Amino acid sequence: MNFTTTVRASVLLVLTTISVYAQTSTKQTPPLLTAAAPETVGFSSERLNRIDGLIQSYIDKKAFPGVAALVVKDGKIVYYKAFGTADLDVNKPLAKDAIYRIASMTKAITSLAVMMLHEEGKIMLDDPISKYIPEFAKPVVLDKFNEKDSTYTTIPAKREITIRHLLTHMSGLNYNVISSDPRMRAIYTKAGIIDAFTTQNIKIGDAVKTLAKLPLNHQPGEKWTYGLSIDVLGALVEVVSGVALDQFFQKRIFEPLGMKDTYFYLPDTKRERLVPVYSEDKDKKLVKTATIKSLPTDPDFPIVGAKAYFSGGGGLSSTAYDYAIFLQMLLNNGVYNGKRFLSRKGIDLFTNSNQTGTLFPDPHGYFSLGFSVVNEKGHTKDLSSIGTFSWGGAFSTDYFADPKEKICAVLMKQMWGTSYGGELDDKFSLIIYQALDN
DSSP states (O other): OOOHHHHHHHHHHHHHHHHHHHHOOOOOOOOOOOEEGGGGTOOOOOOOOHHHHHHHHHHHHSSSSSEEEEETTEEEEEEEEEEEEEETTEEEEEEOBBBOOOOOHHHHHHHHHHHHHHTTTSOOOSSSSSGGGGGGGOEEEEEEEEETTEEEEEEOOSSBBBBHHTTTTOOOOOTTTSSHHHHHHHHHHHHHHHOOOOOSOOHHHHHHHHTTOBBBBTTSSSSSSOOOHHHHHHHHHHHHHSHHHHHIIIIIIIIHHOOOOBBBSSGGGGGBBOOOEEOOTTTTOOEEEEGTTTTSTTTTTTTTOOOOOOOOOOOOOOOHHHHHHHHHHHHHHHHEEEEEEOOOHHHHHHHHOOTTTTTTTTEEEEEEEESSEEEEHHHHHHSSOTTTTEEEOOOOEEEEEETTTTEEEEEEEEEOOOOOOOHHHHHHHHHHHHBBBO
């Protein structure tokens, strides 16, 4: 068999593997995203437009160069605007279809892929991850740590890490640069562990095997620790599906949904739409992160380099509109564009089941199999409904979806280390709810 024939056969195998479990058709006809006047779905235009002043006030005080916001109710886009500047160097106005590094907003998409494989009977949530990635067998937990040389001792883990532990950040895995535990940061750095953003020629499967050899921060299932769990799940998707994570996403999620601007690495035709990441220098002036060497991102990510590392926990770039499509599918109980991606029962488990009990560090919510979910205490804190699920990204992107009110919203910014990100997110949510007029 010559080289050309081999390549064709490989491509055919990949396409066949992906299409074996192509998204099923459905007779359900929930809404697709279309623009509509706010009043048609129970919003007051006058009150909803308070978002304009809110966002502009943060741009005026130079908290962000630019911000894009999108609000959907009952599948209708009732607010979609961009404010400020995409690139301060050239005074480029921010466009609504600008592309952002969405970082940890990637996690929900990877978790969806895992849930899809679960419903296909290929994995069970309480399977040990070592069943699919043997390097995770017999995990150990950090015991004593020597700060002088980063050496350590370990004790055996009481149990194996399961897929459920990974989905809920109960695995004991940490991050490196953004880890809250300096011991784990030192261990991961010494081992060459990458958090998410790289232009190096590294494969996620290889990186995860290195991670598997390192100690856990705590016993699996006994604590909530934000870390590389979802990157491990990205490697799991590759092992179980037999295709690279970017191909799985493209064929099984993005193309069927109609998400046309979401990628791990942008094609050259779309790189001009990517918004630079900004941060504050010591004088609180907005500067591009390319000038700050200590930040956990390569300024050339995701437009140049090897384009080989598919971080399931933080590697995607997308638009406000594309991510709203993903959220609307979840609000549609797993259906969009004539296809079913997850069953109604699967969506409920995915978005609304308390998987962490009281171990989730935010008392206003709990963690499901992919999201922070508002509980009764969270409902009394602000106007969001019990059951509203949300998350965000390290570069100040944010979203929420409210199954009760059928509202989803996306707020796109591109800043690292700002104190204003969560503040604006909270006020944005408040303004949306106060605009309801039904």
